[in-house]
Amino acid sequence: MSGGIEKGLGAIYIFILIGVLIAALIAAGTVPSLIYYGVDLLGPSIFLPAGLILCSVMSLATGTAWGTIGTIGVVLMGLGEALEIPLPLVAGMVVSGASFGDQMSPVSDTTNLAAMSAETDLYAHIRSMLYTTVPSYVLALVAFTAVGLKYADQSLDVQNLVVLKDALAGEFVIGVSALLPLAVLLVLSVRRVAAEPSMLASVGVAVILAVAVQGRGVVDVVNSLNTGYVSNTGLEQIDTLLTRGGVQSMMWTLSLALIALALGGLLDRAGFVRVLLRGLLARITRSATLMTTTIASGIVANMSMGEGYLSIIFGGQIFKKSYEADGLERHLLSRCLEEGATLSTSLIPWTTSGAFCMGALGMSALDYAPWAFFNYITPLMSIILAYMGFGIFRKVVSEH
DSSP states (O other), X not given: OHHHHHHTHHHHHHHHHHHHHHHHHHHTTHHHHHHHHHGGGOOGGGHHHHHHHHHHHHHHHHOOHHHHHHTHHHHHHHHHHXXXXXXXXXXXXXXXXXXXXXXXXXXXXXXHHHHHHHTOOHHHHHHHHHHHHHHHHHHHHHHHHHHHGGGTTOOOOTHHHHHXXXXXXXXXXXXXXXXXXXXXXXXXXXXXXXXXXXXXHHHHHHHHHHHHTSOOOHHHHHHHHHHOBXXXXXXXXXXXXXXXXXXXXXXXXXXXXXXXXXXXHHHHHHTHHHHHHHHHHHTOOSHHHHHHHXXXXXXXXXXXXXXXXXXXXXXXXXXXXXXXXXXXXXXXXXXXXXXXXXXXXXXXXXXXXHHXXXXXXXXXXXXXXXXXXXXXXXXXXXXXXXXXXXXXXXXXXXXX
């Protein structure tokens, strides 16, 4: 059990930093500014593609699909209803955008968990996902644009948007400068700086902005890094979105990860998993088939265990040695773990994510799942490309 936990210590530190970074980005006005500028994109003719982009940016910035769905997603559902757009379609768009950010964000718990489970570098994992995620996202964007053209003549009640923006401007200084912490994080990520110092640098810039631009007290800002930022705009939707972050907000995810890592280490050391899957893995002779099996196993694990975190961790335990034996890079395993487990969890009604979406969006996952284009285009794209021989990364063996 201790050996299993030891393998995940790097991700555990990142989990803590995720909570700190989210609180800092809110206190600095980064997240509020993204919302403020984002809602201006929501014209009737481009409501669906613009909403997809807005949810994607929000989820990328905060690293949480649940936070995006439960807040800006709820706002978009209300606006969609005002436009008389079918709500399952709007919900599918929200889930697609939120899932994209949750899969790709360096501050997402599932992104870090997948990299940890496969024992690979976080940014190598994210770069690997670009090969399938970007074309899948473009296809989803095109699909939502095409479907949204049917509702181009609808009229939008802008009063909700005015109230939303006034509430944000009342508590935060909105400006382009507030996006600087995200720019720092992006630049350092592109330069392949490790996740921990990149996050700390972004937090440092955000804290300076929170004090110098937003006018918050140093003690209040530092406290929020631990307990989370508390929003007091008076608008429930905004306060729900912006009251979050902090070290303590990550304790549930951290405790679940510790338990799952310990159990995974126990199962691995005892050999239970290898015995159960020996027959199946022995029959796999192609890398594409191994990748397909990994993705399918993530979906089946979600359906049986009801929790995406557990599916990711157990997938890493089950398939790690098979990828090594086939000479495949570890970030290819982490990519397949996310394409199976992360993207399917919101589409299954009895998972924790599916249950959350049902409560937040007011409908069963079975209703919006057909419209969550991105969530099923991506794994299908990965499987098709794998059998075409594209996007399969093998370890480079030195001649010396």
